[in-house]
Amino acid sequence: MSNKTILAVETSCDETAVAIVNSNKQILAHEILSQKEHKTCGGVIPEVASRAHMNHLSNLIESAIEKSNLDFSSLDAIAATSGPGLIGGLIVGTMMTKAIAHVTKKPFIAVNHLEAHALVVRLLYEVKFPFLVLLISGGHCQFLIAQDVSKYIKLGETLDDSLGEAFDKVAKMLGLDYPGGPLIEKLAKNGDGTRFHFPRAMIKRPGCNFSFSGIKTSVKNLLQKLEMNEQDICDVCASFQECISDILLDKVNKAIAMAEFLNIKIHDFVISGGVAANEFLRERLEKQINLNLFFPPPHLCTDNAVMVGWAGIERLQKNYTNSLDFPPRSRWELEKILP
Ligand code: KG4
Ligand code: ZN
Numbered sequence: 180m181s182n183k184t185i186l187a188v189e190t191s192c193d194e195t196a197v198a199i200v201n202s203n204k205q206i207l208a209h210e211i212l213s214q215k216e217h218k219t220c221g222g223v224i225p226e227v228a229s230r231a232h233m234n235h236l237s238n239l240i241e242s243a244i245e246k247s248n249l250d251f252s253s254l255d256a257i258a259a260t261s262g263p264g265l266i267g268g269l270i271v272g273t274m275m276t277k278a279i280a281h282v283t284k285k286p287f288i289a290v291n292h293l294e295a296h297a298l299v300v301r302l303l304y305e306v307k308f309p310f311l312v313l314l315i316s317g318g319h320c321q322f323l324i325a326q327d328v329s330k331y332i333k334l335g336e337t338l339d340d341s342l343g344e345a346f347d348k349v350a351k352m353l354g355l356d357y358p359g360g361p362l363i364e365k366l367a368k369n370g371d372g373t374r375f376h377f378p379r380a381m382i383k384r385p386g387c388n389f390s391f392s393g394i395k396t397s398v399k400n401l402l403q404k405l406e407m408n409e410q411d412i413c414d415v416c417a418s419f420q421e422c423i424s425d426i427l428l429d430k431v432n433k434a435i436a437m438a439e440f441l442n443i444k445i446h447d448f449v450i451s452g453g454v455a456a457n458e459f460l461r462e463r464l465e466k467q468i469n470l471n472l473f474f475p476p477p478h479l480c481t482d483n484a485v486m487v488g489w490a491g492i493e494r495l496q497k498n499y500t501n502s503l504d505f506p507p508r509s510r511w512e513l514e515k516i517l518p
Pocket of ligand 1: 192315316317318319342343344346347358359360361364452453454455456457458480481482
């Protein structure tokens with residue numbers, strides 16, 4: 180098959196990102212602007228995020244084209260994250276890419292953000308279908324079996340907060356900026372993870388659903404009793420990470436057992452999404468899981484357009500393109516995506 184090149188845009192949350200990727204697994208341009216506007220707000224403000232996407236997207240596209248030494252006519256398709264995510268940002272990215280696709284007469288590809296997180300490892304490593312995926316991000320927390328491009332089985336998911344949300348909410352209670360995950364990881368390095376015990380929610384239950392809201396409440400109750408000096412904060416961060424790693428490990432084993440029960444032979448296991456950038460969790464899971472474990476490098480775990488470009492390439496190779504009336508969608512379950 181001849182080499183195909185894609186321009187891809189990511190605007191589903193607070194990263195405005197553009198990439199150019201080809202089917203020879205080369206990243207020809209990778210532009211990313213992480214919005215600073217939300218830093219002190221404890222979370223992303225949708226209206227502020229969409230305005231920032233509007234202000235920056237066209238410059239980033241121009242700069243990506245310039246850095247790749249290509250022009251629009253040498254592209255084979257244009258892709259955008261079209262869901263799930265914050266609808267304002269999705270509209271900005273999807274409309275911009277549709278306009279480019281229309282003017283250049285190139286196919287448009289509506290990429291599901293979760294599929295992009297799940298497939299990006301295949302740009303870097305030989306990961307073969309079917310494989311198991313644990314997706315841990317700011318918006319999602321779920322186990323999937325990736326059977327093929329566009330073909331997923333969900334094994335379990337969070338019943339309340341996503342794991343990234345749990346990190347961000349605990350960080351906010353500790354007076355830390357958004358996004359809280361990387362800051363908790365940093366402070367935990369100087370903390371004692373055995374000092375506090377938070378509930379290992381759901382681990383006595385069968386299945387691989389998660390619940391993180393109880394841990395959040397437990398942290399909140401503890402903080403009311405603490406003086407909150409520097410050491411206390413570090414110990415809370417380390418104990419929180421200990422708790423999360425115990426839960427993930429328990430649920431990973433249950434997900435593996437579920438795949439066996441479904442008679443699906445799994446050799447490879449991919450952990451992706453923003454929280455998968457956490458080195459502590461990566462090391463813990465690496466030591467204790469008996470499958471071939473793959474993590475994207477940290478900068479491709481958090482939101483980026485390279486993963487959107489790669490998912491676009493995988494879809495283009497199967498001729499899964501979309502018409503220009505494809506509506507962006509804030510909710511878009513991965514098991515329901517169509518070829
Ligand atoms: O995948 P992502 O960039 O956006 C979504 O698709 O949601 O994930 C963002 C989430 C945030 O909640 C952030 O706090 C968390 O990923 N995160 C981390 C780390 N880096 C980002 N959580 C824990 N440790 C990290 N090093
Ligand atoms: Zn994401």
